[in-house]
Amino acid sequence: MSEKSQKIGIVGAGIQGVCNALFLQKKGFQVTLFDRDEPGNAASYGNAGHFSPYASVSLNRTDILTDVPQMLISSRGPLALKWNYVPKMVPWFVRFVANCRKEKMMHTAKYMHQILDQSLPAFDELFQDINLEGLVESKGILYVWTNKSIKSRELEIQIRDELGVKQQLVNPKEIHDLEPNLKPFYDGGVFYDYARHARNPRKILVKLFEKFIEKGGKFLKLNIQNVDFDGELPVLRSEAQRFIFDKLVIACGAFSKRLTDKLHENIPLDTERGYHVHFKGCDHLISRPVVYADRGFGMTPMEQGLRVVGTVEFGGLENPLSKSRIKNLILNAKDMIDGLPEHKDEWLGFRPTLPDFLPVIGPSKNYKNVFYSFGHHHLGWTLGAISGKIVSKMVANENTNLDLQPYSSIRFS
Structure with a gap:
């Protein structure tokens, strides 16, 4: 045929x-x-809008298991559980733990890098057939952190160096020069100048x-x-x-x-539940996506406003939206930028995730x-x-x- x-x-x-x-x-x-x-x-529709060809280091890291208890205890942390879903998650978590060994972590990073390295050229093949004026910006993506999470950040940097991922470490002055409206809470960061972002993914x-x-x-x-x-x-x-x-x-x-x-x-497919809110009319406050690595969330300037997106919640497909996760995003955003108005558009979406x-x-x-x-x-x-x-x-x-x-x-x- x-x-x-x-x-x-x-x-x-x-x-x-x-x-x-x-x-x-x-x-x-x-x-x-x-x-x-x-x-x-x-x-x-609801994602962070990042085109992230550098993002080869996933959640199955050798250091993650020691961090999980603190993440769950903290109301401001990047991880949460719907406790009624825990029994269903146990088999997934067992497999996940088995994939947090160094050789498994590096296997995942290597094969994520293999396809991430070709992700932007593949999109360019499709984008040449449509009018994207004003919808994709090539201003890079900035990650910032405090010294409290420096060991985790050093692990990520080392792995990306080994894979040949292009990354530019930036100091507080350089971060301020890139994003002067951020409060000076950060101790360092990394800038991926070749990354892109969507002004409106939908x-x-x-x-x-x-x-x-x-x-x-x-x-x-x-x-x-x-x-x-x-x-x-x-x-x-x-x-x-x-x-x-x-x-x-x-x-x-x-x-x-x-x-x-x-x-x-x-x-063993399950879901990481992710959230977003918008601060309308605030997209001018930053020039590019900024990710606060300590807390696992980020902000992206979009047509709908400043989109604040992130956190990981394990809770399946049926549980309702968690107001505590929404509150977490709002408080985190206000820790990063002064003068934000009342938030809009509370949204919950599902990231399909496998334990490796x-x-x-x-x-x-x-x-x-x-x-x-x-x-x-x-x-x-x-x-x-x-x-x-x-x-x-x-x-x-x-x-x-x-x-x-x-x-x-x-x-x-």
């Missing part, structure tokens, strides 16, 4: 699904996207989606509830309809496990015509385009010239 006559279904119309769709179209496939919501209303996603439709793609707003097979061909089922495809891509973020479980794969902090990219363990693109934790936005490019080549049986085994779902067998 020629590629142009092959029909591909994609479940999920966030940044992963839309980027997969566009790269598959470039290969000549006929693509249909499914989502229960309109594109751009979930995690791809608008960018919608422009990519509109290009997909313009090129003949189809979108069906349906809640896909099941996957089964007609011979080797995957069949998607909503409540009232069925759709048969030659190949299928599952790219629905934190909700992907609901489908992979039906494919007899026990992939590597995504799942590639074919299903059990079904050769099903492919995965999920589990990118904090980096789903940054890795949207490169993941889509990789999956499109795998679907087309082309060589990627990358070592893709570390991203395979087989690692959880």
Whole structure:
């Protein structure tokens, strides 16, 4: 069967699904996207908007376990638990702890770096087809910290140096020169001058989606509830309809496990719940994203205002928004900048996370015509385009010239 006559279904119309769709179209496939919501209303709307090609050091660090108790005790810390969810998280946490050894940490960092290093060029391939005027800024991303967290920061710097990640250490004077409106609470930082940020992530996603439709793609707003097979061909089922495809891509973020479980794969996907608020009319106060590394949150200047985003909360998909996490963001922001007004737009989203902090990219363990693109934790936005490019080549049986085994779902067998 020629590629142009092959029909591909994609479940999920966030940044992963839309980027997969566009790269598959470039290969000549006929693509249909499914989502229960309109594109751009979930995690791809509410994220920090960072394009972070440097972010190879993930949460499975050798020093994290000694820090966790203090993080949980502190109401101002970067980590929180919904205690009613703890029993469900135990198997995930056991696997996570096993991935906090040095060799596992370095394995994750190496293979995150492999795809992060190609993340911006992959986006440029897609961005050349749309008008992004005013929506992406190349002013770098700044991380700041106090000496209380210096050991953790030194570990990150060392690992990135070993991987060849370009980073510029900055002292308090240099931080002030970059961002004069920050209060002088910091002792040092690092500046990634080649990083970018989105002024409005949702608008960018919608422009990519509109290009997909313009090129003949189809979108069906349906809640896909099941996957089964007609011979080797995957069949998607909503409540009232069925759709048969030659190949299928599952790219629905934190909700992907609901489908992979039906494919007899026990992939330990869970969710880090992330929050944001906006301070309207305050985007002029900083020139670029600023991340306060001690507290695991950051601020990004956006069209909607100054977006304050971050923290990690383990609590699954069903628990309600935590007002204490919102309060934490507000207080942290006011520790960094004076004169902020009343906040707006309290938002909760779900980061799909695996215990080794590597995504799942590639074919299903059990079904050769099903492919995965999920589990990118904090980096789903940054890795949207490169993941889509990789999956499109795998679907087309082309060589990627990358070592893709570390991203395979087989690692959880």
